[in-house]
Amino acid sequence: MPNVTPITLSIAHINDTHSHFEPTPISLAVKGLEDRIYANVGGFARISSVVKSFKQEAENDTDGFLFLHAGDCFQGTLYYSLFKGEANATLLNMLNLDAMALGNHELDLGNAAVSKFLDQITFPFLAGNWDVSRELPNKEFPVKGKAPLLPYDSELKIASVLTKEFGGKKVAIFSVALDKMADIAMPDPDTPFVNSKETIINTVKYIHEEIGTPHIILLSHLGYDQDLKMAEEVEGLSVIVGGHSHVLQGDFSNLGLGDMGPYGRQINNTLVVQAGCHSLALGKLTVSLDEKGRVTSHNGGNFLMLGRSLAMDASWDQSLPDKVFQTAKAYLLEQPNVIHCRGDDAVKDVIAARYRPAVEKLKSDVVTNLPARLRHIRVPDDKGGSEIAPLVCDAMMYSARTRGHAVDFAIHNAGGVRVSLEQGKLTAAEVAGRLLPFAIDLMLYKPTGLQVMQALEGAINNATNNSVEGTGDGSFPYTSGLRYTYEGNKPKGSRITQLEYQTLDGSWHAIELDKHYVAVSSAYTSQGKEGYDSLKNMSECPYSIYVTLADSFIEFARTKDILLAPEQSLQNYFSLT
The missing domain is CATH 3.60.21.10 (Metallo-dependent phosphatases)
Incomplete structure (x- = not known):
């Protein structure tokens, strides 16, 4: 030098x-x-x-x-x-x-x-x-x-x-x-x-x-x-x-x-x-x-x-x-x-x-009025799970289907939803700036039933540190058109004991492990982050429907009646034991 x-x-x-x-x-x-x-x-x-x-x-x-x-x-x-x-x-x-x-x-x-x-x-x-x-x-x-x-x-x-x-x-x-x-x-x-x-x-x-x-x-x-x-x-x-x-x-x-x-x-x-x-x-x-x-x-x-x-x-x-x-x-x-x-x-x-x-x-664009407070929690407690995350999943389904995509169900990680919502006016600014601030696209992907089962268990294991060193409770999965039972005391790999999806006629059917389904999630979840590892190995890469999380929820809130009381719009989408 x-x-x-x-x-x-x-x-x-x-x-x-x-x-x-x-x-x-x-x-x-x-x-x-x-x-x-x-x-x-x-x-x-x-x-x-x-x-x-x-x-x-x-x-x-x-x-x-x-x-x-x-x-x-x-x-x-x-x-x-x-x-x-x-x-x-x-x-x-x-x-x-x-x-x-x-x-x-x-x-x-x-x-x-x-x-x-x-x-x-x-x-x-x-x-x-x-x-x-x-x-x-x-x-x-x-x-x-x-x-x-x-x-x-x-x-x-x-x-x-x-x-x-x-x-x-x-x-x-x-x-x-x-x-x-x-x-x-x-x-x-x-x-x-x-x-x-x-x-x-x-x-x-x-x-x-x-x-x-x-x-x-x-x-x-x-x-x-x-x-x-x-x-x-x-x-x-x-x-x-x-x-x-x-x-x-x-x-x-x-x-x-x-x-x-x-x-x-x-x-x-x-x-x-x-x-x-x-x-x-x-x-x-x-x-x-x-x-x-x-x-x-x-x-x-x-x-x-x-x-x-x-x-x-x-x-x-x-x-x-x-x-x-x-x-x-x-x-x-x-x-x-x-x-x-x-x-x-x-x-x-x-x-x-x-x-x-x-x-x-x-900030002045009111997309809907909420008749009651909607609570968000990542991992369910004795009062239940998030009242908002399932609605976010409903919105994903709505956005995908109105664009002509035949989607079977939606999955979203709890950490992608940031706040509870108070009763009253909900503005576009509140949705995009606080509720769903991560400007990421919705993605379609085609997992097998087995990959869905593994993703749900992996995400819950990660969120609850059950047999794994997790990265945080934000991975906990919420769904639309999909319901499951997770039994945490079972051996790792066999904790999802019931897994069903809902068809357009409203009926529920058991997921077939070797069958491919069409799912919609955020780009983050669909890429297999934080416990959703099984989604990394799909035969086809996820592809965007060119709408963000916030935009999806805003268009859903404008056109779908979520003025219903929260308990009317939520399904029994999971069971933890």
Whole structure:
């Protein structure tokens, strides 16, 4: 390696923004006030303003400035439900990122969504352990060869590296994401993810030998615990800028938001930082590295970005009395982890002109009225199961059949439904923004009866940790046109003791294990995630009917009478013993 001199960098960083382009109301504790108050926090316009200011400061105090995003911009709000990756591309371009990492939610809809995103962005998109080298030709929406993408180099067995130079001093940046991406997202089968740790080790060695710099930044979407582990086990990383686990490093107990420990965890010679989620905070780091890339000093923090307005509640219907407002404002102005700022007008104008009108329309679009509260619970308890998840399955059946598909039954995982619903008006915004916020397609697939039986048992085993180490109770299956009995005390593999489907005439018939059926599920479930493993091995690949979960429920709620009392619209769809 040639002679290398120390370097001091300023790094602005965000992660897991999840389409939170506008400020989010959150409650804050204020010393001297008995009740918490609400402030609109964060948003892209404020991020843009603060980053510009930080960059100006850096020009005088450091060798160089970087603005990095550690992945997961997709999903999260109505802006994504309505505009998918296009709004993210437009607004992230306006932030002038130096680089962004691929997150798992970018692949919720497979490679096609990423391909379209790559066509629209103007910044490097790092995906260092994503091997796209064998992507099948003639895809309508390929990712291989797209200019912004820096994927895994299968020949050198390293991540593609982004090199930035500041006054002759080189900084190398690369990324990795979760190895088991296929378990929680939907990358196309011809573009697998390779081992992240091996990729990191090989890439660090390559950077030292071929690029000739020890100043190395890993842009990680592994999660905080894994970032700390990489810092401990892999030599040669200067800074890890992380995401995925939504950790807001720093002590925010002064605002009633808890204490996640100091900003910047240094392990050996590597510094690990992460900046929460949902565009609430911006990480501002100044770090000095010696001639071997080791951290010698660092300072900075995560900062919540606030505007002028404060309120008594999240709806902003109740303003603060003047004395309370003045007390709260004075206190917040004194806090070292709060930045008061005006948002970038250009960003605000684009949001207001191109995107917000459609969001506001959804908020005023009432799709039905609910005569009673509908309870959602993942795993049934002594009060019964979810009252909403079976309706979501009914909606899937309705959407598929009205499009001409002869569907036998629907299955949906409980975790795909996010909230209970209160009595009264149900708006399209409530459905797409809170009830079914994951903008993923409905898929048709043709399992055998045996695969259905195995999927149901596997999902329940996973949800209840019955003979397996499960991944969470979100896998619990709800159905329409299908009913079953699960006996948890039976040997593994024989716990579904009754399994029937309903024909169009309303009669129930036993599922034949060797017969193929037509089912509809979300893209997530149909791909065999979280206990539904048997669905991975179907003779035909699932195919989309080009309607999302939320859109399906909205059209069902408009045209089908779910004004019935909940007990009238639900069937006895399962039995647990």
